[in-house]
Amino acid sequence: QNPGYEFICHPDYSIHAKDDSLDIVFSWSLFTHLHLEEIFLYAQDCYRALKPGGVFVFSFLTLNDLAHREIFMNRVASLNRGTDCVHLDTFLDRSTILNMMTQMLTFKLETFYDGDDDSVTPTGRFGQVLVVLRK
Numbered sequence: 001q002n003p004g005y006e007f008i009c010h011p012d013y014s015i016h017a018k019d020d021s022l023d024i025v026f027s028w029s030l031f032t033h034l035h036l037e038e039i040f041l042y043a044q045d046c047y048r049a050l051k052p053g054g055v056f057v058f059s060f061l062t063l064n065d066l067a068h069r070e071i072f073m074n075r076v077a078s079l080n081r082g083t084d085c086v087h088l089d090t091f092l093d094r095s096t097i098l099n100m101m102t103q104m105l106t107f108k109l110e111t112f113y114d115g116d117d118d119s120v121t122p123t124g125r126f127g128q129v130l131v132v133l134r135k
Contacts, residue, residue, distance in 0.1 A: 059128035
């Protein structure tokens with residue numbers, strides 16, 4: 001019901017967009033299911049696709065959040081029982097994100113929002129940490 005909306009199945013670590021063509025890239029819970037190297041490749045291409053001054057927002061899991069730590073410990077318990085985890089959950093921290101995004105890719109940090117920060121949205125907490133970066 002959205003005129004001009006197009007869904008694209010794009011199986012590699014890139015944005016289906018021209019160089020310097022996007023105002024914003026928003027990735028909700030994508031990086032929670034990628035390896036660190038895959039996150040870097042995807043973020044690198046987001047940088048390429050964003051216009052100068054464009055905004056990159058993504059969510060992530062962190063062991064600093066008690067709810068995320070519970071997810072981690074449930075995964076540990078599953079592995080300890082000999083049960084394979086159904087999917088990958090990656091837990092990041094702010095220093096890794098800052099190193100990768102601002103030092104290696106030269107994004108500028110705007111802010112972080114904690115997953116339990118209910119002041120960001122009128123509908124309540126996000127559940128995952130959000131980072132806002134600018135090209």
